Structures are given as C-alpha cells and as structure tokens.
Amino acid sequence: MNPSSMSRSWWTSANGHADFPLHNLPLGIFTQVDGEPPRPGVALGDSILDLRALDGTGLLSGAAQQAVHACADGTLNGLFALGSGPRRALRERLLALLTEHAPEQAQVAPCLLDRHACSLHLPARVGDYTDFYVGIEHARNVGRLFRPDNPLLPNYKYVPIGYHGRASTVRPSGHPVLRPWGQTLPAGASEPRLGPSARLDFELELGIWLGPGNALGEVVPIGEAAEQVAGFCLLNDWSARDLQAWEYQPLGPFLSKSFITTVSPWVVTPEALMPYRCAQAPRPEGDPAPLPYLLDPEDQARGALDIQLEVLLLTPALREAGMPAERIALSNTQAMYWTVAQLVAHHSVNGCQLQAGDLFGSGTLSGALPGQHGSLLEITEGGKQPLRLSNGETRCFLEDGDEVILRARCHREGLGGLGFGECRGRVLPARG
Known part of the structure; x- marks a missing residue:
C-alpha cells in the first residue's frame, strides 16, 4: 500500500x-x-x-x-x-x-x-551487542582532543571500526543509570585508584536490531545485508570517560562502557523508514573507495537514513523549578560514514555468526558544528569549556540526578513525520 x-x-x-x-x-x-x-x-x-x-x-x-x-x-x-x-x-x-x-x-x-x-x-533478548564508530565528525572531534595533528587513524576510512559490548547490561528507556566504579589515574598521580567515575557521559547513537542471522562461517554479501536488519531504535552508550582514558589502551573500552546501555523500547521497522531513506553522502575527494565487499551501488544510492537526532538534559534544578528539559544537541544520522548494510557485511566477512536479536550501536552521531555534538566529551572539549544551561547551571560531565533524553524524528513533505519515542535515563549516585 x-x-x-x-x-x-x-x-x-x-x-x-x-x-x-x-x-x-x-x-x-x-x-x-x-x-x-x-x-x-x-x-x-x-x-x-x-x-x-x-x-x-x-x-x-x-x-x-x-x-x-x-x-x-x-x-x-x-x-x-x-x-x-x-x-x-x-x-x-x-x-x-x-x-x-x-x-x-x-x-x-x-x-x-x-x-x-x-x-x-526490552523488545528482544540481546544475544550480542556490537558498538561501532561510524560517526565521522565524532571521530574527528574526539581525535582532535588527543591527536590534534592526526585526528583520524589510517584505518578509519577503510574499515567500519567497532568493539564488542556487554549484552547483559542493555536496558530499556527509563531504567536508572548507576554511576559506575572503576580504576582511574588522577592527574599527576603515578598509580591508579578505585572509585566512582567523575566524568560520566552520554553518547547519542542509532541502534540497529538484527534478524534473521547467518550460519557460522557464512558471509552476508553487501547486496543482501539490508535484509538482516529487523528494525531501529535510539541507543545511549553511557561512558565513564575517566575509566576509559586509563583502560582503553591497548584493547579498547571495557568497564567504562559495560555498566549500562539504554535503548528506546519501540522497534521502528525498515518499512516505516523507507520514505526517509537517502543517498549515502559522497566521500570527500582523496578518501579511498570502500573495498569491493563493502560497496554496492543500490546501497550507496538508498542505504542512508535522514533522521534528526536530539539530546535533552534535565537537571535536578530544572526539575525542581518545573522547567522543561533543555536541548543540548541536534544532529542527524547522515553523519554516518558507513551505511547500516556495510556494518552487517563487515561484521560477517570473517564468518562471524549474527543472530536474531543481536544489537548494533552506530557510534556517536555528531555534526561538525557547535550544537551538533552527541557527547559531553565533545561539547565541553574534554571538560575544558563547560556547558552553560539557561538557568545558569554548568556541566562538564553528568552529575547525580541528571537525566539524559534522546529523541529522533523523520519528516517528508506530503507524508509527514514519525518518531522513535524517548530513550531516557537518570543518573543515580554510585553505591558506597
């Protein structure tokens, strides 16, 4: 119809x-x-x-x-x-x-x-959870904080970067976010200490639900990869930046990411999003073309999505004053350097078995301009430039009682729009 x-x-x-x-x-x-x-x-x-x-x-x-x-x-x-x-x-x-x-x-x-x-x-039992890193502006923004002269590593434009997350801690919108404990290395210290994270952050992501899956050893061709996508949601990959800074070398995130991941509870189907598909943004001149197993003309022509993404912050002071949550970021899924089909094709190219109910995160989807950044790490330049809210409050990272709300909207002339519902979580104090 x-x-x-x-x-x-x-x-x-x-x-x-x-x-x-x-x-x-x-x-x-x-x-x-x-x-x-x-x-x-x-x-x-x-x-x-x-x-x-x-x-x-x-x-x-x-x-x-x-x-x-x-x-x-x-x-x-x-x-x-x-x-x-x-x-x-x-x-x-x-x-x-x-x-x-x-x-x-x-x-x-x-x-x-x-x-x-x-x-x-939670709409499905999550068998496995993989978090990608396909928001190129986020990758650049974060890279500039640590490698100003070389923000993107050489492999970024050849391979969809990702890591395997913790499926057991995926929770639906509204579940509380307990401030995690872990090891950190304080500035000037020679040894780490154990304690609650002081640099808790959110990450604005698109979630991708998978099904039906493939057999072990079977590769999903790029031209068939879209059929593996069962639907989409919003995803907040909560991050403890101080834990992450100490633990991520050489093997990447661990406790800094595994304490909770929040998803919106409604699964928006590929059929509902069909009118909001668009061409994948052309690669800038000088960027390498994807390797053949990642390149399909139809996917490049219609494999991207035009979804507006929004982050709102509701602090205890705003809540007590009866004020609404304040928008702190507005971005779009067109910031994805790789399409969803490319993520599926790459994930299976080594014969990895994907299963119904597996979950992908896109990675943080930020724009290039101020006001489009999908994490406080970017908004505050690693805590150097505090975010100022309309009531005079400031934030470098999340404080206890803060509630982060993610929203998404699509719109097309003649059809109107649709949304994903909310993906929200309120930070609770660390347990003693």
Whole structure:
C-alpha cells in the first residue's frame, strides 16, 4: 500500500502524532499489569495495539498471524528470526485494519490500550551487542582532543571500526543509570585508584536490531545485508570517560562502557523508514573507495537514513523549578560514514555468526558544528569549556540526578513525520 494514502486512521490520536502516526507502527513488548507475561504490541498514537488480543479476534491469518505467534515467548526474537516477509505481512494487515474507513473498527478498537498505563520492556533478548564508530565528525572531534595533528587513524576510512559490548547490561528507556566504579589515574598521580567515575557521559547513537542471522562461517554479501536488519531504535552508550582514558589502551573500552546501555523500547521497522531513506553522502575527494565487499551501488544510492537526532538534559534544578528539559544537541544520522548494510557485511566477512536479536550501536552521531555534538566529551572539549544551561547551571560531565533524553524524528513533505519515542535515563549516585 502507498504510505501517503494510509496516513489517516479512524483511531484519531494517531493522526498528526509526532512519534506514532499510522505509517510508523513500531513493534514492542509490553505489560498492562505487573507480574503478567509480556506480550507484543504496536504503538499507535497514544495507544498500544495488543497484537495477542487482535489475533484472538480472528482478523489475522497467514504470514501476519505467523508474525504474532512468533512472539509467544514475550520477545520479538522469534519475529526477527523469520526475516522480512512475515513482518511486512503484519504491517500490511495492520494498515488495512487501521486506515480511516476500515470496516473492522468495532472488532479492533477493544484491542487498543492506553499506552501511558502500560509498561514497556526490552523488545528482544540481546544475544550480542556490537558498538561501532561510524560517526565521522565524532571521530574527528574526539581525535582532535588527543591527536590534534592526526585526528583520524589510517584505518578509519577503510574499515567500519567497532568493539564488542556487554549484552547483559542493555536496558530499556527509563531504567536508572548507576554511576559506575572503576580504576582511574588522577592527574599527576603515578598509580591508579578505585572509585566512582567523575566524568560520566552520554553518547547519542542509532541502534540497529538484527534478524534473521547467518550460519557460522557464512558471509552476508553487501547486496543482501539490508535484509538482516529487523528494525531501529535510539541507543545511549553511557561512558565513564575517566575509566576509559586509563583502560582503553591497548584493547579498547571495557568497564567504562559495560555498566549500562539504554535503548528506546519501540522497534521502528525498515518499512516505516523507507520514505526517509537517502543517498549515502559522497566521500570527500582523496578518501579511498570502500573495498569491493563493502560497496554496492543500490546501497550507496538508498542505504542512508535522514533522521534528526536530539539530546535533552534535565537537571535536578530544572526539575525542581518545573522547567522543561533543555536541548543540548541536534544532529542527524547522515553523519554516518558507513551505511547500516556495510556494518552487517563487515561484521560477517570473517564468518562471524549474527543472530536474531543481536544489537548494533552506530557510534556517536555528531555534526561538525557547535550544537551538533552527541557527547559531553565533545561539547565541553574534554571538560575544558563547560556547558552553560539557561538557568545558569554548568556541566562538564553528568552529575547525580541528571537525566539524559534522546529523541529522533523523520519528516517528508506530503507524508509527514514519525518518531522513535524517548530513550531516557537518570543518573543515580554510585553505591558506597
């Protein structure tokens, strides 16, 4: 179905909704009552469409019904494993049932629940989590802090850089962020000490959910890599910069990244984002072309995404004064030097097995200009230039009680926009 013809729903809260209009239909896992088994749902306006209840009406069949049944264990892993066919079939059936003049309204309406009265959960069991480093402006900004004359290392433009993170500490939006302990080397000291991080930071990233996966030893060709993407979310790769500075050489991040990673709970599908795809930005003159296994003309023509990314900060003082969270960064996914398909192709080129429910982080997505930086490390130039808020407060790094909120929006003339919902986390004091 043409998405522009399906933009209005008989469920009126969806019409014009900033995040969840009819043409979004993101997938998630929710509960209505504490202690009940989680079940699959779809966000629509201010509501959640209970897919299990909808299946009970008899309005689903074939591949669309198969998609819902695959979530019987209370996760989206089974649906991700089926690949794109059942997911697309479910979307098409939901569009037909929810469009403005659908005749099944009386049967579907009881399946729509108040979204704000439900609890959202991690949408899938995360088998493995890989964090990439594809935001080239972030890489340059950070590189300038430590290597002013050579901010990008020689391999950056040849290989999608990444590291393996800790899947066990991925949590959904709203989960508290406990300030981590770890070793740091204070300025002027000759030996490290153990203590709470004093330089806690956020990282603005796009999350990528994978499925169906590949067999061990099997390479995913770049032309087929997009079929491995089950959906997208927002991702905050919280970072303890003082721990990171001491531990990351020679093997990279460890405790400075593994204490928590926050994701938005709704999975925005590739089909919903199709109208917001765009060409990958041409490489600057003098940059090497990707090696053949990473280069596909169709991917270069349509493999990038135009998603506006936003970071807001809500401090305890702003909260107590009844003031809103303050925007501190505005960026875009077009800052990605590599496409999502290139990440999949590279990850599997050595025969690594990808599995349904695996999660990628894009790496911090910053722009080149002030106001577009996706971490405090960049905003404050490593703590040298404090961020000043409208109420007079300053921040070099996050303080206890600070809440970081990530948002994302897409817009296209004639279709309107959609969003991802929020990815938020509030910093709690370190345990003694």
